[in-house]
Amino acid sequence: MIIGAIEAGGTKFVCGIGSENGEILDRISFPTQEPEETTARAAAYFADKNIEALGVGSFGPLDLDPQSPTYGHVTTTPKPGWANYDLLGHLKKTLNVPAGFDTDVNAAAFGEARWGAAQGLDSCIYYTVGTGIGVGVYTGGQLVHGLVHPEGGHVLMRRHQDDKFEGACPYHGDCLEGMAAGPAIAKRWGQGGDSLPEDHPAWEMEAHYLAEAITSAILLLSPKKVILGGGVMHQNQLFPLIREKVFRNLNGYVASSVLDDLDSYIVPPGLGDNAGLAGSLALGIQALTDKT
Structure with missing residues (x-):
């Protein structure tokens, strides 16, 4: 075939x-x-x-x-x-x-559920973080549609306490995409993420916004796996920062043994x-x- x-x-x-x-x-x-x-x-x-x-x-x-x-x-x-x-x-x-x-992004979530990091699970959420931010949602063994389709890249979040950047989204300003997509990183810091060192404060701030969105997704959708792909997520130092911030945000409220091991819960795509x-x-x- x-x-x-x-x-x-x-x-x-x-x-x-x-x-x-x-x-x-x-x-x-x-x-x-x-x-x-x-x-x-x-x-x-x-x-x-x-x-x-x-x-x-x-x-x-x-x-x-x-x-x-x-x-x-x-x-x-x-x-x-x-x-x-x-x-x-x-x-x-x-x-x-x-x-x-x-x-x-729904397609990527579907692929990960079928053959990748969420294989064998009936739910996952997939973020692609690059030129924009897209979110694919797979739950109950089905891709999520509704009024249109998930547009999780445009959710609103709490701002980082040190961030004065106005945001780069032409529709919403400081939504997730406006604060954390590749163009937002470049506009805020005056250079692209590829040229920033691993210990640059940009990555702690980036992790803050992605963790805000992921925390909300966990509370709203209760996915069994969170998968983070896209060019920005090639910055592997982001994963431990995001996991730490999600752990703090949840503050023990969601009682699941899965969340005791965030290293295997918030992961890169199994299919790369x-x-x-x-x-x-x-x-x-x-x-x-x-x-x-």
């Missing part, structure tokens, strides 16, 4: 094929340009691959309601040319196979940088299963 997968990012598209066991057999990546050009390039990659289904994990916001006339569309994105674009429709029309569709593409593969497998 050959399944197609697309991790459709705002900066680049990653296309690949894989097996029903989650093994990635081939991949390519290319810049995200005008929508017609980008989807045509993706479709051309799959043209000779004989895929049986396709999974797409995309940047958003997205319309994920199958009953909606704009199901499969990218909706209010500020990315030029992509607002209200029928991404799924164009791909399905060209490739003519069953297709699964979700946010890129493959989480998004493998998750899209899982969406394709699910679409094929649903068809039969």
